[in-house]
Amino acid sequence: MSRQSGGTELDSRPDSEAAEIAHEQTYVSNLYDRLDDLRDQAEQRRSGVLRQTGGTQQERSQRDSTVAMYTDQVERLNAVENGLCFGRLDPDDGPSRYIGRIGIFAPDVDHEPLLVDWRAPAARPFYLATAAAPTGIRRRRHIRTRFRTVTGVDDEVLDLSAGAPGPASDLTGEASLLAAVTASRTGRMGDIVQTIQAEQDRVIRADLGGVLVVQGGPGTGKTAVALHRAAYLLYTYRQQLSTRGVLIVGPNTTFLRYISHVLPSLAETGVLLATLGDLFPGVRATAAEPAEVAEVKGRAVLADVLAAAVRDRQRVPDRPMAIPVDEDVTLELTGSTVEAARERVRRAGRPHNLAREQFEVEIVHALAAQLAERIGTDPYADDPLGGNDAPGDPQLLGEADLAEIRRELRANPAVRAALDELWPVLTAQQLLGGLFGSAEALDSAASALPAGDRALLLRSAAPQEWTPADVPLLDEAAELLGEDDRARRAAQERERRRRIAYAEGALEIAKGSESYEFEDQESEILAATDLIDADRLADRHTGGEWLSTAQRAAADRQWAFGHVIVDEAQELSAMAWRLLMRRCPSRSMTVVGDVAQTGALAGAASWAAVLEPYVADRWRQAELTVSYRTPREIMAVAAKVLADIDPALEPPRAVRDAGVEPWDRLVPDPAELPDRLIEQVRAEVAAIGDGRLGVIVPAADLDRLAAAVAAAVPDVAVGNDPDLVRRVVVLTVPQAKGLEFDSVLVTDPDGVVSESRRGLSDLYVALTRATQRLGVLRPAAAG
Numbered sequence: 001m002s003r004q005s006g007g008t009e010l011d012s013r014p015d016s017e018a019a020e021i022a023h024e025q026t027y028v029s030n031l032y033d034r035l036d037d038l039r040d041q042a043e044q045r046r047s048g049v050l051r052q053t054g055g056t057q058q059e060r061s062q063r064d065s066t067v068a069m070y071t072d073q074v075e076r077l078n079a080v081e082n083g084l085c086f087g088r089l090d091p092d093d094g095p096s097r098y099i100g101r102i103g104i105f106a107p108d109v110d111h112e113p114l115l116v117d118w119r120a121p122a123a124r125p126f127y128l129a130t131a132a133a134p135t136g137i138r139r140r141r142h143i144r145t146r147f148r149t150v151t152g153v154d155d156e157v158l159d160l161s162a163g164a165p166g167p168a169s170d171l172t173g174e175a176s177l178l179a180a181v182t183a184s185r186t187g188r189m190g191d192i193v194q195t196i197q198a199e200q201d202r203v204i205r206a207d208l209g210g211v212l213v214v215q216g217g218p219g220t221g222k223t224a225v226a227l228h229r230a231a232y233l234l235y236t237y238r239q240q241l242s243t244r245g246v247l248i249v250g251p252n253t254t255f256l257r258y259i260s261h262v263l264p265s266l267a268e269t270g271v272l273l274a275t276l277g278d279l280f281p282g283v284r285a286t287a288a289e290p291a292e293v294a295e296v297k298g299r300a301v302l303a304d305v306l307a308a309a310v311r312d313r314q315r316v317p318d319r320p321m322a323i324p325v326d327e328d329v330t331l332e333l334t335g336s337t338v339e340a341a342r343e344r345v346r347r348a349g350r351p352h353n354l355a356r357e358q359f360e361v362e363i364v365h366a367l368a369a370q371l372a373e374r375i376g377t378d379p380y381a382d383d384p385l386g387g388n389d390a391p392g393d394p395q396l397l398g399e400a401d402l403a404e405i406r407r408e409l410r411a412n413p414a415v416r417a418a419l420d421e422l423w424p425v426l427t428a429q430q431l432l433g434g435l436f437g438s439a440e441a442l443d444s445a446a447s448a449l450p451a452g453d454r455a456l457l458l459r460s461a462a463p464q465e466w467t468p469a470d471v472p473l474l475d476e477a478a479e480l481l482g483e484d485d486r487a488r489r490a491a492q493e494r495e496r497r498r499r500i501a502y503a504e505g506a507l508e509i510a511k512g513s514e515s516y517e518f519e520d521q522e523s524e525i526l527a528a529t530d531l532i533d534a535d536r537l538a539d540r541h542t543g544g545e546w547l548s549t550a551q552r553a554a555a556d557r558q559w560a561f562g563h564v565i566v567d568e569a570q571e572l573s574a575m576a577w578r579l580l581m582r583r584c585p586s587r588s589m590t591v592v593g594d595v596a597q598t599g600a601l602a603g604a605a606s607w608a609a610v611l612e613p614y615v616a617d618r619w620r621q622a623e624l625t626v627s628y629r630t631p632r633e634i635m636a637v638a639a640k641v642l643a644d645i646d647p648a649l650e651p652p653r654a655v656r657d658a659g660v661e662p663w664d665r666l667v668p669d670p671a672e673l674p675d676r677l678i679e680q681v682r683a684e685v686a687a688i689g690d691g692r693l694g695v696i697v698p699a700a701d702l703d704r705l706a707a708a709v710a711a712a713v714p715d716v717a718v719g720n721d722p723d724l725v726r727r728v729v730v731l732t733v734p735q736a737k738g739l740e741f742d743s744v745l746v747t748d749p750d751g752v753v754s755e756s757r758r759g760l761s762d763l764y765v766a767l768t769r770a771t772q773r774l775g776v777l778r779p780a781a782a783g
């Protein structure tokens with residue numbers, strides 16, 4: 001196969017383009033043949049292992065590991081089927097380089113690179129080279145494909161000395177980019193690997209360490225960049241990240257589903273996508289609550305409130321407590337005894353549940369001394385004729401007797417009941433439920449909060465339904481309470497060692513079955529043994545069931561991730577940041593957001609204020625300045641709202657014109673709003689072909705307007721977690737955050753603004769969701 005490019009001059013003549021397409025088709029077909037071969041090999045090896053039967057438990061387990069490795073490999077190869085190869089670089093000297101989703105090498109002895117992974121350094125000029133700084137690249141070609149067929153090529157000549165006209169803009173691969181951003185939306189986010197722009201590439205490939213803030217207006221590709229950065233980091237720092245994993249936090253489940261296809265299409269699956277509400281294992285925090293309540297729960301002072309609530313559960317009785325240890329004997333615990341014990345225990349500084357043991361020892365000692373005093377005192381101690389012990393010795397019991405008494409007291413139900421009352425072992429749920437369920441408990445622990453805010457936190461004790469804003473509080477509580485998990489962890493470690501032994505065996509099997517083209521070279525298609533080391537393989541295999549790093553991380557509250565990416569980060573409260581920082585002790589983070597879009601009342605007003613408590617000023621910021629989603633005409637409308645939020649804020653620069661002016665229509669009779677809306681929905685559905693329409697409404701009017709639209713128009717999605725693949729979706733601003741549609745109808749903008757103290761930011765978000773068309777329906781003010 002020739003690795004030299006076909007026509008090297010830019011030529012727009014159709015017959016020349018047809019020749020170029022034919023040339024690229026040959027190359028691309030060869031790549032697909034190679035992909036098929038690699039997949040067949042992996043499948044055959046998997047079948048070979050599956051055919052083996054019997055053997056010891058260990059051998060069966062090793063076979064499971066090997067099967068899972070090959071399955072992983074097959075899945076990766078399947079995932080890159082669409083758009084496998086999308087570009088070509090022609091350097092000033094040397095052969096052309098084809099760029100694609102993964103690296104592929106020729107099966108011959110030289111192992112020529114047939115396709116370079118987009119994340120490899122050799123692919124970087126595809127995204128960065130410009131006419132001004134061509135970095136040794138003469139021409140960049142975007143190769144368009146549909147399934148396995150090459151449908152077109154777009155060339156950019158970077159060597160201006162060749163006499164060809166230079167690019168008209170500073171965009172990379174402008175034709176392909178514009179085709180991508182104007183295509184109909186599908187309700188699922190796609191990857192941008194073919195058209196990453198230079199400012200985005202710099203963020204994607206930024207170093208792993210430290211906190212990187214990516215600030216950018218709506219539609220600048222922050223989410224896309226965050227996801228591609230995850231893929232890049234996993235590729236470049238695979239060794240470091242494969243065992244600790246990468247966490248991506250998004251604002252809600254609908255959004256996570258919207259972005260969930262991007263990483264698999266980049267052949268990366270080892271990432272945990274979660275909302276904040278998912279981050280306390282065992283709790284599904286999906287209940288709703290007023291924004292004001294969530295705001296109070298998000299304040300940093302809640303950490304002090306919870307610490308006080310824990311201390312309040314370490315009680316000192318007002319009056320002496322009677323403890324009937326048996327039918328005849330009742331002991332007594334005075335306030336001063338308990339208080340002295342409590343002080344000694346608190347001074348040791350252990351978390352509440354872990355300190356209970358020491359408190360028990362202290363109290364049992366005090367009670368044992370009391371009991372010994374009663375039963376062990378010699379009634380005849382002063383009587384020279386009484387008993388045969390030494391006169392004058394008041395104590396009949398030795399140390400062994402006292403130890404026995406303490407053992408018995410510790411098991412005594414009345415003593416245990418007293419201990420549970422004075423220093424109860426608590427779960428985070430019990431602590432928080434007890435605090436929010438009692439005005440008295442709130443008054444005591446949350447005295448730093450104004451009475452009105454305490455009233456907002458008060459709720460009925462049962463049934464307990466957790467909200468996303470509760471999750472950071474549960475996590476904080478769990479930290480304060482501590483979990484005595486030494487036994488569990490020791491057992492886990494034993495199990496882990498056993499699994500490593502199995503996995504090492506499995507890797508031996510895999511190595512033995514590698515064919516020559518996987519050996520002794522830096523294969524870009526990674527062999528199973530490259531993708532996985534024994535440690536990681538062991539991590540994934542528990543008791544016959546495969547668990548990925550992401551699955552294990554999801555189940556472990558104390559998991560420390562290798563890297564954490566936070567999307568729509570401006571929405572997170574101070575308490576939420578505390579949780580995320582605990583999950584990322586290395587502080588290797590990418591924080592993505594736009595402070596102008598902050599909707600949550602507890603959300604961020606500035607990145608410095610958010611990060612200062614954790615990293616002081618040791619964080620860096622990158623800015624994205626071009627909006628790929630929002631066309632110029634729509635951005636002009638949104639810019640007016642942005643100026644109302646803060647005249648100092650700059651809207652992003654739109655990358656294109658839509659050619660359609662947004663409209664803003666008054667509905668004189670507000671009662672007619674649903675009917676007018678239905679008319680406009682029908683008109684927009686007709687206008688967008690196979691695209692998607694988003695109808696954004698005030699939360700207070702969601703039910704009425706959604707019901708009206710759903711009754712009149714087919715294929716409408718509404719609800720807590722709407723299906724974005726439907727043609728029409730009716731939703732509120734918080735639900736629409738991060739999403740996009742071909743056309744958007746903002747209904748009752750004044751209602752949106754008046755609903756929240758951050759209403760203008762909400763309106764800004766609503767107005768910037770469309771890729772093509774925007775309409776505003778404005779009911780006249782009632783009365």
Ligand SMILES: Nc1ncnc2c1ncn2[C@@H]1O[C@H](COP(=O)(O)OP(=O)(O)OP(=O)(O)O)[C@@H](O)[C@H]1O
Pocket residue numbers: 177180181190191192195196197200216217218219220221222223224225594597628629737738739740768
């Ligand atoms: N380089 C690119 N090539 C093609 N499409 C792109 C590129 N960058 C961004 N896009 C597209 O632009 C749209 C907006 O991107 P994205 O949702 O990541 O923006 P955002 O900055 O997160 O927006 P918001 O702040 O509104 O959530 C998406 O459809 C995305 O695929």
